[in-house]
Amino acid sequence: MKEYTVQLGDTLAKLCYRYQTRKEDMLAKNPSLSSNGYLYPGKRIYLPEPIKGLYQENICYYEYGFRELEKDRIELSVQHGVTSEAIGTSRLGTPIWLFRIGTGHKKIFYSGTWHGNEWLNSWLLIQFIHILVQKQAKEETWYGIDIPALLKEVTLYIVPLVNPDGAELVQTGRVAKEKEMARILSINDGMKTFDHWSANAYGVDLNHQWPAGWKEEARTSPNRPFPRHYGGIAPLTEPEARAIYELTMREDFSHVIALHSQGEEIYWGYRGLEPEESKTLAERLGRVSSYEPVHTANSQAGYKDWFIKEFRRPGFTVETGRGQNPLPFQSSARMWVTAMPLLLESCLFPNFAT
Structure with a gap:
């Protein structure tokens, strides 16, 4: 029987996928493991015999974080020449990677995993990149859109993983810098489970960090580092948010889409400052995805x-x-079917930067 020593970053789902086995078989071989528990480095476990053809494509079967992103980044660069750039680092020093695809004048920005427990969107955006470059190389269409022609008209800027530290904490119950765990556990009231964690490693919600009603939002949010909704002591204090800010100020984006994962809705307004076309564009996104356009959230x-x-x-x-974050793996199929045409449809919008 083959043995394995758990490494930092391992999870039960990752090991099942890597060794092509089922969770039930892994648990049967290792009664001390829990189907909902974390794996800790150094633990010895037994690996069941692999099963051929167990997993299919276009479904996420394991947690996707910065380690998986790095593997995909290298593969996309070597096999398809996709360029990437570290636009900053997280609070714990993990690179925040930007991918660039296309050569057109219209620049569009997509981002995902602002919240640690919404990491499925990182997987989704990376799959989007993989399919795009494959279709481009084969000169194929996707949902009726000529991809090589499209990528001559647009340049896509994609940051799949805005919050790598938060995602790692949710997925593995710890972060790579062990000395930071005392701070994190204090913020989490001593609890060692992190499914509810949406903040970065310093307990700041990266999507509450922006100078657009920040003071008003702060009045109704936690006033100290917290697993969710705390906006920091001021806007843009966190390196992850500053990296996105500097990128956005540097580039002339036509429009932007920030992916989250709760509700299958499309929020398109802010205090009436949005262009008049925004509602129509949101309705277009709604038609191709089945999501509901909503002017603004509370x-x-x-x-x-x-x-x-x-x-x-x-x-x-x-x-x-739709559901409670982190969403289960099987949600990835529905996300694929609904979100891929939405992202493509947004590429057909007018260039608002001209």
């Missing part, structure tokens, strides 16, 4: 809010999932 200080306020261009917060 919150402020989000990235989309700031983009609309700063540039008076269309900005959208798109909630790709």
Whole structure:
């Protein structure tokens, strides 16, 4: 029987996928493991015999974080020449990667996993990149859209993982810098489970960090580092938020989409400052995805809010999932079917930067 020593970053789902086995078989071989528990480095476990053809494509079967992103980043660069750039680092020093696809004048920005427990959107955006570059190389269409022609008209800027530390904490119950765990546990009231955690490693909600109604939002949010909704002591204090801010100020984006995963809705307005076309564009996104366009959520200080306020261009917060975060793996199929045509449809919008 083959043995394995758990490494930092391992989870039960990752090991099942890597060794092509079922969770039930892994648990049967290792009675001390829990189906909902974390794995801790150094633990010895037994690996069941692999089963061929167990997993299919286009479904996420394991937690997707910065380690998986790095593997995909290298693969996309080597096999398809996709360029990437570290636009900053997280609070714990993890690179925040930007991917660039296309050569057109119209620049569009997509981002995901602002909240640690919404990491399925990182997987979704990386899959979107993989399919795009494959279709481009084969000169194929996707949902009736000529992809090589499209990528001559647009340049897509994609940050799949805005909050790598938060995602790692949710997925593995710890972060790579062990010395930071005392701070994190204090913020989490000593609890060692983190499914509810949406903040970064310092307990700041990165989507409450933006100078667009920040003071008003702060009055109704936690006033100290917290697993969710705490906006920090001031806007843009966190390196993750500053990296996105500097990127947005540097580039001339036509419009932006920030992916979240709660409700299958499309928020498209902010205090009436959005362009008049925004409602029609949101309705187009709704038609291809089945999501519901909503003018605004009952919150402020989000990235989309700031983009609309700063540039008076269309900005959208798109909630790709439905249920309690972190969404289960099987939600990935529904997210794929609904969100991929939405992202493509947004590429057909006019260039609002001209």
